[in-house]
Amino acid sequence: MNTTLHLYNTLSRQKEKFEPLRPPFVGLYVCGPTLYNEPHIGNLRTFISFDMIYRYLKYMGYQVKYVRNITDAGHITNSLGEDVDNIGIAARLEQMQPLEIVYKYNLKFQLLTKTFNLLPPNIEPTASAHIQEQIEIIEKIIENGFGYSVNGSVYFDVKKYMEKFPYGILSGRNVDELEAETRALQGQEEKKFFADFGLWKRFDPNDMQIWRSPWGKGNPGWHIECTAMSTKYLGKTFDIHGGGMDLKAVHHENEIAQNCGALGINPAKYWLHSNMLNLNGKKMSKSLGNFFMPFELIDGTSPLFSKPYEPSVIRFFMMMGHYRSELDISDEALQSAEKGYLRLVQSFRNISKITPKTPNETLWNQLLQIEADCKKAMDDDFNTSVCIAQLFELAGLINKSLHHEIEASDREIEKMQQIVTDYFETVLGIDYQDKNTIRFDLDSIMQMIIDIRKRARENKDYQTSDQIRDALTKAGIELKDSKEGTSYEII
Numbered sequence: 001m002n003t004t005l006h007l008y009n010t011l012s013r014q015k016e017k018f019e020p021l022r023p024p025f026v027g028l029y030v031c032g033p034t035l036y037n038e039p040h041i042g043n044l045r046t047f048i049s050f051d052m053i054y055r056y057l058k059y060m061g062y063q064v065k066y067v068r069n070i071t072d073a074g075h076i077t078n079s080l081g082e083d084v085d086n087i088g089i090a091a092r093l094e095q096m097q098p099l100e101i102v103y104k105y106n107l108k109f110q111l112l113t114k115t116f117n118l119l120p121p122n123i124e125p126t127a128s129a130h131i132q133e134q135i136e137i138i139e140k141i142i143e144n145g146f147g148y149s150v151n152g153s154v155y156f157d158v159k160k161y162m163e164k165f166p167y168g169i170l171s172g173r174n175v176d177e178l179e180a181e182t183r184a185l186q187g188q189e190e191k192k193f194f195a196d197f198g199l200w201k202r203f204d205p206n207d208m209q210i211w212r213s214p215w216g217k218g219n220p221g222w223h224i225e226c227t228a229m230s231t232k233y234l235g236k237t238f239d240i241h242g243g244g245m246d247l248k249a250v251h252h253e254n255e256i257a258q259n260c261g262a263l264g265i266n267p268a269k270y271w272l273h274s275n276m277l278n279l280n281g282k283k284m285s286k287s288l289g290n291f292f293m294p295f296e297l298i299d300g301t302s303p304l305f306s307k308p309y310e311p312s313v314i315r316f317f318m319m320m321g322h323y324r325s326e327l328d329i330s331d332e333a334l335q336s337a338e339k340g341y342l343r344l345v346q347s348f349r350n351i352s353k354i355t356p357k358t359p360n361e362t363l364w365n366q367l368l369q370i371e372a373d374c375k376k377a378m379d380d381d382f383n384t385s386v387c388i389a390q391l392f393e394l395a396g397l398i399n400k401s402l403h404h405e406i407e408a409s410d411r412e413i414e415k416m417q418q419i420v421t422d423y424f425e426t427v428l429g430i431d432y433q434d435k436n437t438i439r440f441d442l443d444s445i446m447q448m449i450i451d452i453r454k455r456a457r458e459n460k461d462y463q464t465s466d467q468i469r470d471a472l473t474k475a476g477i478e479l480k481d482s483k484e485g486t487s488y489e490i491i
Contacts, residue, residue, distance in 0.1 A: 004379045005060065008324060010248060010271040011170055015381055020239050021269060026062045027238030028054060029230040029268070031247055032124070034071040035105040036087045039112060041329065042277040042284055044294050046244040048315055048429075049274040049323040051118040053242070056378050056427050067233045068121040069226060070109075072102040073128040073209055073219065087209065097208070102128075112294060115311050117431050125229045127220065131211050133228040134220045137262050138199045138213075146261035150190040152202030152216035156257060158195040165260045167195075170271060171249040197254055199224050223254040230267055231259065241268035245275050274323045279304070280330045297334075305331045309338060312430055316341045319384040319428050340392070345432045346489065347395035348420045350402050355484075357407040363397065367415045370394050374423045387423060394419055399489055403480055450479070450486045 005018040020026050030050045033039050039047070050068075057064045072087065087101055094101065113120070127134075138154055141147040146161050147154055158167055158175065167175055175195050198221040203210045210217050230238065236259070243252060252271065259267040276283070279290045292302040300308030317337035321327035370390050377386035398416055401408040408416075424430055449468060456464040469479050478489045 003060065004375075006379060006381060007270060007272060008381045009269075010273050011266075011268075013172075016270070018270070020062065021237065024061060024063050026057055026064045026240070027234035028057070028064055028066045028240045028242065029226070029234055029238060030066070030068045030121075030241075031226060031243035031251070032068040032070050033105075033109050034087075035102045035109070036089070038105060038108050038293050038295075040284070041292060041294050041297065043244070044112065044116065045277045045318055045327065046274045047113070047118060048116060048318045050242045050272075051429055052319065052323070052384060052427065053240075053272070053382055054119060054121075055429055056382060059422070059427050065123070065234065066119075066121040067123045067125065067230065069229050070106065070124060070126045071222070071225060072106070072126050073131070073211075073225075092208070115298070116294070116315055117311070117429050119429070123233050125233065127225040127229070128209075130225070130228050130232065131220065133232050134224045135200075135213050137224060137228045137231070137258065140262040141199065141258060144261055144264075146257075147199055148192065149215050152218060153190060153198060154200040154215055155191055155196040156199055156254070156261065157192060158197070158257070159193045161257055161261055165257070167257060168253060170253050170256060173249060173253075197221065197223065199258075223251055224258060226251070227255050227258040227262070227267070230255075231263065236263040237265050237267055237269070239268065240270045240272055242272040242274070245273045248273050275326050278326060278328045281328055305334065307331075309334050312432060313338045313341050316388075316428075316430055319430070320388055322381075322383055322385050324381070341430075343489075344391060344395050344424070347398045348424065348432060350487075351398055351413060351416050351420070353487075354398070354401045354408055354413050354416075355404075356410045356413060359409040360407045360412055363401070363406055363408055363412050364415070366397060367394070367412060367419065370397075371415070371419050371422075374419065378423075378427060384428060387428070391420075391424055402487060403482060404484070446477070446488050450488070453479075454486065 003018055006015045007018050008014070009016045028050075030047075032047075033043065054064060054066050138147060141156065142149070142154070146157050148157055149155075161167055162175070200213055200215055201219050201221060202215070203217040203219065207219060209219060211219065230241070241252070241255070248271075256266050259265065278284065279292075282290060284291050290304065292304055294314070296302035297305060297309055297314060298311060313334065317329070317334055318327070320337060320340075370393055373390045374387050377383040377390065380386070394416065397406070400406045401412070401416075424432065449472070453465050453468045456462075456468070472479060472488070480487050480489060
């Protein structure tokens, strides 16, 4: 299967032509949520980004097996490098059992994916259901000489591993340079080398989830979960491994080491990472008070924003930035995105109102060029921002056809709708046809206002007519009068 898609491979630090291992089949693994709290808005950007990538691969005709895991067990490595039972901590704080915590936040995560129109993955495995697979991977690592057991815990032997494989190839970080950053953490004295990391952690009396293993009771390490689940469902090597930029230096680096240590090969041919979401130019942090959840943005309950925003607007805003670029979210940025979104939506919904006329070869060629440019943008490492710019070009042609500035036949009208369906709905995943929110009742509201203005003009009450026009212009809506009647456009 010939492809023109090029993507940026974090592993090689350059764009590469996408050549699947077993075309037309594509294996895609993305690190999913850890269920000890709700995914924050930064997590949401990662999930939306890889939903778009999944959509485009499917649109290109690939048969994609998309695996996105759920972390509901194990000790998670925090920002300090400590292995922490976050699910157990959350369970104590909320006075619940771990399974209750996991169930509670999984429901919220699934609601989030539906709200933001994310396609479900083909497989959504949980860590707790794959303890045996994790144990088997650890046993292979030990058997190959890259792991060792101490007092019921198992560690990955990084120094031994570096005798055969490079460590740090994904992040580019030198192991010797990391030693100064290593803190005096609990359990460090058990390690042979400061960079060794946990594959299995012996149980602590405070642990609320405990499993049996050949090394005693305990919990799996965080990194081993993804190695076990990705290889089980996609094979020892597959096409694409994705996740947020924050996972690159530790989690994904250790996944590569584990896979090489157990199976002798890097698990993924291409490593893709979505970048961070900042707020008002600053990194989001609870300590800085600039941290919020997606539903707070939808409900309008965040004090950081002046109004609520619809999920489609938020998704559109995310698509306006390239997935590998840092994106800054702010009230002003969302208002600007909303304005652009409504302009596009109104234009797209007006396609059905265009009066078919004679074929227009010039318009036809312009539409073919827009379609080609949308594909070219997406083929260039999923450049959604350039694709959206082309959709604005399309909106301009739609408006001109609607207002009889250019003629369009059924052929051109069908091509307009096809481009919208293919790229705005299918690839970018924006459900602009949703009628469940009040904002999508704008057509009926505007028709009522246009009728009031029409009656005022018929009664020669031009003052009222002009006041309506001027007020709408200030609100960002332009009325267009023609012999066929009055239409409106969001400006």
